[in-house]
Amino acid sequence: MIKGGQVTIKDMARILGVAPSTVSRALQGHPDISAETRRLVNELAVRLKYQPNVVAQGLKFRRSNTIGVIIPEIVHYFFSQVISGIEEVAYKAGYTVIFCQSNERYDREVNNVKTLIAHRVDGILVSVSKETRDFQHLADILENQIPLVFFDRAAPGITADMVVTNDREAACMATLHLAGQGKKRIAHFAAPQNLFIGMERKAGYLDGLVLAGLTPDPALCVEADSFEKACHEISRMKASGTFPDAIFGANDLTAIGAMKSLLREGFRIPEEVAVTGFSDSRFAEIAEPSLTSVDQHGFEMGTLATQTLLKRIESADREYPCDTIIVKADLIIRNSSVCSKGVEPGAGHQAC
Amino acid sequence: MIKGGQVTIKDMARILGVAPSTVSRALQGHPDISAETRRLVNELAVRLKYQPNVVAQGLKFRRSNTIGVIIPEIVHYFFSQVISGIEEVAYKAGYTVIFCQSNERYDREVNNVKTLIAHRVDGILVSVSKETRDFQHLADILENQIPLVFFDRAAPGITADMVVTNDREAACMATLHLAGQGKKRIAHFAAPQNLFIGMERKAGYLDGLVLAGLTPDPALCVEADSFEKACHEISRMKASGTFPDAIFGANDLTAIGAMKSLLREGFRIPEEVAVTGFSDSRFAEIAEPSLTSVDQHGFEMGTLATQTLLKRIESADREYPCDTIIVKADLIIRNSSVCSKGVEPGAGHQAC
DNA sequence: TTGAAAGCGCTAACAT
DNA sequence: ATGTTAGCGCTTTCAA
Numbered sequence: 001m002i003k004g005g006q007v008t009i010k011d012m013a014r015i016l017g018v019a020p021s022t023v024s025r026a027l028q029g030h031p032d033i034s035a036e037t038r039r040l041v042n043e044l045a046v047r048l049k050y051q052p053n054v055v056a057q058g059l060k061f062r063r064s065n066t067i068g069v070i071i072p073e074i075v076h077y078f079f080s081q082v083i084s085g086i087e088e089v090a091y092k093a094g095y096t097v098i099f100c101q102s103n104e105r106y107d108r109e110v111n112n113v114k115t116l117i118a119h120r121v122d123g124i125l126v127s128v129s130k131e132t133r134d135f136q137h138l139a140d141i142l143e144n145q146i147p148l149v150f151f152d153r154a155a156p157g158i159t160a161d162m163v164v165t166n167d168r169e170a171a172c173m174a175t176l177h178l179a180g181q182g183k184k185r186i187a188h189f190a191a192p193q194n195l196f197i198g199m200e201r202k203a204g205y206l207d208g209l210v211l212a213g214l215t216p217d218p219a220l221c222v223e224a225d226s227f228e229k230a231c232h233e234i235s236r237m238k239a240s241g242t243f244p245d246a247i248f249g250a251n252d253l254t255a256i257g258a259m260k261s262l263l264r265e266g267f268r269i270p271e272e273v274a275v276t277g278f279s280d281s282r283f284a285e286i287a288e289p290s291l292t293s294v295d296q297h298g299f300e301m302g303t304l305a306t307q308t309l310l311k312r313i314e315s316a317d318r319e320y321p322c323d324t325i326i327v328k329a330d331l332i333i334r335n336s337s338v339c340s341k342g343v344e345p346g347a348g349h350q351a352c
Numbered sequence: 353m354i355k356g357g358q359v360t361i362k363d364m365a366r367i368l369g370v371a372p373s374t375v376s377r378a379l380q381g382h383p384d385i386s387a388e389t390r391r392l393v394n395e396l397a398v399r400l401k402y403q404p405n406v407v408a409q410g411l412k413f414r415r416s417n418t419i420g421v422i423i424p425e426i427v428h429y430f431f432s433q434v435i436s437g438i439e440e441v442a443y444k445a446g447y448t449v450i451f452c453q454s455n456e457r458y459d460r461e462v463n464n465v466k467t468l469i470a471h472r473v474d475g476i477l478v479s480v481s482k483e484t485r486d487f488q489h490l491a492d493i494l495e496n497q498i499p500l501v502f503f504d505r506a507a508p509g510i511t512a513d514m515v516v517t518n519d520r521e522a523a524c525m526a527t528l529h530l531a532g533q534g535k536k537r538i539a540h541f542a543a544p545q546n547l548f549i550g551m552e553r554k555a556g557y558l559d560g561l562v563l564a565g566l567t568p569d570p571a572l573c574v575e576a577d578s579f580e581k582a583c584h585e586i587s588r589m590k591a592s593g594t595f596p597d598a599i600f601g602a603n604d605l606t607a608i609g610a611m612k613s614l615l616r617e618g619f620r621i622p623e624e625v626a627v628t629g630f631s632d633s634r635f636a637e638i639a640e641p642s643l644t645s646v647d648q649h650g651f652e653m654g655t656l657a658t659q660t661l662l663k664r665i666e667s668a669d670r671e672y673p674c675d676t677i678i679v680k681a682d683l684i685i686r687n688s689s690v691c692s693k694g695v696e697p698g699a700g701h702q703a704c
Numbered sequence: 705t706t707g708a709a710a711g712c713g714c715t716a717a718c719a720t
Numbered sequence: 721a722t723g724t725t726a727g728c729g730c731t732t733t734c735a736a
Contacts, residue, residue, distance in 0.1 A: 005497035054470045056713035080432045087453045099451040101439045118406045145357035288640030371707045408729035411712045
């Protein structure tokens with residue numbers, strides 16, 4: 001930083017023949033400074049394109065006006081929406097965002113925390129990586145008195161604010177919706193059961209079956225959470241003879257993989273097999289037929305998490321009890337689960 | 353920064369009864385320091401979870417080991433890939449990434465530049481917003497002696513390194529591919545012509561027509577660059593009587609909007625109308641039929657841009673001539689343009 | 705081998 | 721109304 005080119009307060013003080021403190025005060029509009037001096041200083045600042053060195057200010061004030069974000073993988077539409085929400089709120093409040101990607105790896109997440117602490121960020125937003133089992137590095141954040149807010153994926157055992165989805169309820173809703181279409185053999189393509197979201201969505205699925213008066217069939221609840229695994233699972237189920245009349249996928253890509261395979265096998269969607277996904281990526285609208293899915297409101301989650309963090313940062317007393325904010329997910333019904341009468345392409349998105 | 357909790361070198365010096373400079377040297381493994389002192393210091397540092405204050409180091413060394421990124425909208429898959437590539441290279445080189453989103457707005461972009469300069473980042477990566485017409489703020493970056501690299505969208509008239517796609521060539525390739533399928537009435541759904549990419553892709557389309565010996569028909573080249581506009585355009589064309597036998601969309605969402613409408617109107621894809629997109633978002637694989645599209649290699653663009661920036665930052669002499677790196681886009685052929693014999697669902701992505 | 709002092713850029717209490 | 725001084729945390733030259 002401060003390549004040759006950067007102007008400092010000292011430079012301006014020298015040019016104007018005044019003390020640095022005078023320049024500093026003039027720049028801040030301090031009332032003690034004469035109008036004339038103020039004018040002189042401000043004109044020079046503009047002419048020289050002076051930019052205050054916020055790093056130095058940070059050192060002085062022991063606050064950086066910077067928040068850190070640790071996110072598993074930005075290329076997921078959901079996470080990119082969250083980041084967008086975070087950036088929006090941070091920008092408006094005058095905070096800068098330092099961005100770290102854990103790539104779903106524990107070692108990188110640990111490193112990311114170190115980096116952010118070293119940068120003395122004013123607060124940290126974290127969505128925990130899939131690999132993380134030990135949460136000491138996250139506890140360290142709090143020990144360093146740095147406000148911490150989890151979003152989407154929290155760390156068990158760490159007391160901090162968090163903003164999460166009502167995964168279980170939403171999964172239940174999706175399942176009930178399928179049952180409501182008269183489906184009896186509803187399958188679940190589940191996410192790994194060591195993940196919180198994997199467990200929650202499966203639990204919600206089971207809740208839904210029970211509420212609908214259906215008996216869970218273990219053969220219909222399998223672990224498959226990717227496009228490819230879903231394709232494979234469809235083939236396997238077909239060969240095995242136990243075939244579902246509806247599928248609730250743990251995420252959209254899984255559901256779409258299933259749909260692609262179903263279509264190839266000649267099944268009609270949703271008449272023979274209805275499908276729903278989870279996490280309303282834009283994929284859902286684009287799929288053919290368009291996919292019924294659960295909108296997790298990523299952008300809103302980002303804004304809420306950041307507001308919560310800023311509140312904590314800016315509050316004098318940081319020891320107030322922790323908040324858990326639930327961002328309610330919505331089921332967006334499209335053509336993959338309901339016969340398409342009148343539902344246009346692109347519906348649920350915008351009229352076409 | 354430095355809430356109550358943060359340990360400083362001074363703290364440790366006091367505890368050990370030595371001078372701060374001794375602690376500093378011990379931490380760096382300076383040879384002058386006795387093995388014993390070094391051990392003592394390092395043990396204490398670990399015990400107290402000392403993290404060097406990189407803000408203070410930055411002030412001292414006039415470099416922040418931080419790079420700034422200004423991106424139009426992170427929610428585009430392409431840009432999120434680029435960010436991912438940027439973060440990857442930065443992380444490995446020990447740099448931290450400050451992230452700003454212009455939201456395609458000029459005023460925010462100007463502000464973002466200010467923020468990054470104020471933070472004394474060591475270098476800046478920019479993809480220019482659609483709205484930006486005045487480039488003074490970007491020139492300011494260079495005037496401040498801060499290395500600047502453009503990616504994807506460069507600013508005309510500003511001499512800086514850049515990493516871009518061969519849009520025009522790729523658009524030509526896509527058009528030729530359609531012509532190669534025997535299509536004669538190839539339409540283009542173009543991006544706005546005030547955008548560089550809009551102009552380039554249209555130029556490439558025209559190049560392709562000429563190379564294929566086809567005569568451009570103005571009625572077939574329309575401005576439509578979104579899902580909805582594409583739907584609308586299909587209806588309009590159908591009503592007008594001038595209907596294409598192939599469509600080259602300026603981006604994937606546009607192409608997919610067109611496909612959805614075509615299917616609704618009862619056209620067979622690709623037999624009656626072949627379609628290609630641009631920018632290989634994951635949408636392309638997911639669409640039904642899967643969409644032939646141009647892969648812009650976002651991740652690679654991010655890594656290359658960052659490597660270029662770091663090279664510039666770390667080179668003693670920064671005045672060497674500017675590089676323009678072309679990341680060659682690839683046409684990924686899928687079912688929307690070629691009759692599907694043997695092409696599996698999910699092909700082009702991974703076997704299923 | 706270690707300590708003292710100065711300075712990176714900025715600000716604020718304390719002079720004047 | 722303005723200048724002087726000290727200090728945020730760290731490093732490094734110079735001195736001991």
